[in-house]
Amino acid sequence: METVGAIETGSYGTAKLNYLNNGSTLKSWLLTKDHKRIAIMYLISVSVFFLMGGLYAATIRLELLTPASDLLETGTYNKVFTQHGILMVFFFLIPSIPAVLGNFLIPIMIGAKDLALPRINLLSLYIYWIGGAITLWALMQGGVDTGWTFYTPYSTTFSNTYVLAVGVGIFINGFSSILTGVNFLVTIHTMRAPGMTWFRLPLFVWSHYAVSLIFVLGTPVVAITLLLVAIERVAHVGIFDPALGGDPILFQHMFWFYSHPAVYIMVLPGMGIVSELIANFARKRVFGYEFVAFSSIGIAVFGFLVWGHHMFVSGQSMYASLVFSFLTMVVAIPSAIKMFNWTATLYQGSISYDTPMLYGLAFMGLFLIGGFTGLYLGALGLDVHLTDTYFVIGHFHYVMVGGQVIAYLGGLHYWWPKITGKMYSEFWGRVAAMLIFVGFNLTFFPQLILGYLGMPRRYAAYPPEMQVLNIFSSAGASVLGVGLTMPLFYFIHSLIKGKPAPANPWLLPGLEWRTSSPPPTENFDTPPVVTWEVYDFGDESGLDLEAAKREAAAVNA
């Protein structure tokens, strides 16, 4: 093994041939097999969907400033919240971390040249584009108003909107997830560098292993469910509509069998990122590494057994509800284990507060609320009161935005120097992180209170006594909106005017920091051999700490 130097001053990105400047034609991008280029194209695509979903969210909060349905007609409002949900869930939250950061980093983190199936990887991107294009086409034709949950028989028999087209878009998009999952599983099993044992894998890789299992096992079920909806809509075969002899509750079982695990698809990779952030910015091995790793697998497995907790008031058997409530309580334990271990990781660390770490700490605070409110909804008697109210909206935004989006942003800031070879403005990064944290809480905490008061979700109009809390929420949303827009500007600015990033700006031991920024097309100049333990910040990691300290001192002087 070649000893990896401290800060590789000689290898500043752009001077060398790297994956970004290795070919500049459109064809060299569109037909690339390089996981890093594919990740960049995913990054741009999910950002477009995030922006659109965000505009819908802004419209929702604007409408809810006043109790009456005055800005939008109710029909339009119904389409706006439906499309917010569909774009965010299927085209941003599910693919963003795996397809962007996972795609870029998993091969590098395990010391491989690429994913095991590079052409399949490119195919999954095209499938995502096709699914997305069909969905966007349907939205432009007039949109869809079923809610992102597509409950029957409303979606199959009653809605006069583009249910079929959107269903086809999501159906196709699902195959992108399945292929990405298969690719990750094969890669993690077969492509690890010599010495990269399972227990030397960064926790980011472990969490993606768990997510890939859900992709492969869960996504086909939602695909089939949407197919059945389409068959009933087109051919009037009675599957879900009781007027045709079907069962509407069956749809809910099938839908949530995928869509509950899908929540873990969204949050598990985020947990993987947070493990990286906490460990690396505290310069400590993750406390209880094996427990954190296996808790991801535990969440993936138990996550498949709790779907019925979405249906406590739907008319399912009370005994089924009992079992689902019990299992929901059990699935809370692995999340609690992660939380405790992250906190313990900080103990006796050497903690620095760069922008990515601010997101890591914000995640811990917000996920506490997101996780605990999940317990409220898992408690049967309380769920009867809270389900389908703003409490649910508040809860899953604490998990989706406070968990997934915050972690994604933390990961994007953390690996931005590696991905682009440029440093962003640390000052603006910290300002944006603070604004997002404050704006987020101001937006969603009032919704938890509104939910207990009884405000139903998906209402364009609401009783006047609920206005004050809604104004708080909308005010928070505008702060959150500003915070979320800022990275767009300073990231783009960094591409044009940013300082070149060193190979290892924070002197961290992960394999991704032992290659140049941005990495060469084949990821490493010489294939790495791993001789150090994971999260080893000491001398045995092969990092030249003394040189780095001298260099840091020289910069400060």
Next chain:
Amino acid sequence: MQLFPEQASTFAWQVDALYGYLILVSLVFSVPIIVAIFYFSIKYREREKFAVPREIHGSMVLETLWSVIPFFVSMSVFITGAIVYFNQYTPPDDAMEIYVVGKQWMWKFQHQTGQREINDLHVPLGRNVKLVMTTEDVIHSLYVPAFRTKADAVPGRYTYVWFNATKPGKYHLFCTEYCGLNHSGMIGTVYVMEPGDFDNWLSGNAGGETPVQVGKDLFENKLGCASCHAGGPQQRGAKLEGLFNTEVHLVGGGKAIADEDYIRNSILNPASQVVEGYQPIMPTFKGQVTEEQLNGLVAYIKSLSPNAAAAPAAKKPDEKAPAEKKPEEKAPAANKAAK
């Protein structure tokens, strides 16, 4: 600024107590974690660039503790949640029944005495009220925050909500399952009235035909059910007197409880549940009866079994109410009997 809805049903306090318990649990776990994060963040902030802190791998004792303790706490939440749930979803036998039909975008109510209401629901204070719900089109959900209960109304079957109102007043009634264009307009008001006022309201609102009368008329005249089901051994159709809530043996060896859903299904899909000893010759009435007429037929057939509610042998297992709640629930019923 209002933070809590009013408490206006017998189990509302239980839901609030559960909420309070969960807030307590969240604080007991979150506050130490947050304090620890802040304390560690300050105490162990970076003092020297690229320092190498002491490596700690983990602790089996701690891992066990913070797996086992949350497990037991979550089990306590599970058990208390389940108790409240069974209270919310176990209607007492003596409950006054009101039929509810949801449709895009209104709630239709019919009292046993025949009064019909749309979006308004008048109920008496201190009496057990059971809503027997279905819908004409899509799934709706009936939710009264002040009562802390809700349940979906599902097309093709009956679902139930019950409550015993404890405070006179006007309360919100919402549809909480998204049902299309005017979902947020599918709202109404529950009026909880003193029993005397309620009786006055009932008698001041002559209601026309009661559900039982509607059903009887359909049964005997309009649909001609009586030509086969009038009773007697030579009849082609099963005898319906005393049927409700009893166990019936089906062709093919199955058994079923003849509850509301069974009767409804036997009218709409007669071939799916044929009783032993009879031929599958009954035609379907699907498309010929409205939801309200079905409610009438069910009410009429129930009225043929006056003792059904008192027959414990035929009770479904999930109608066992937790014992400790019984006296409180029975009290208003006793008052009623005393009148």
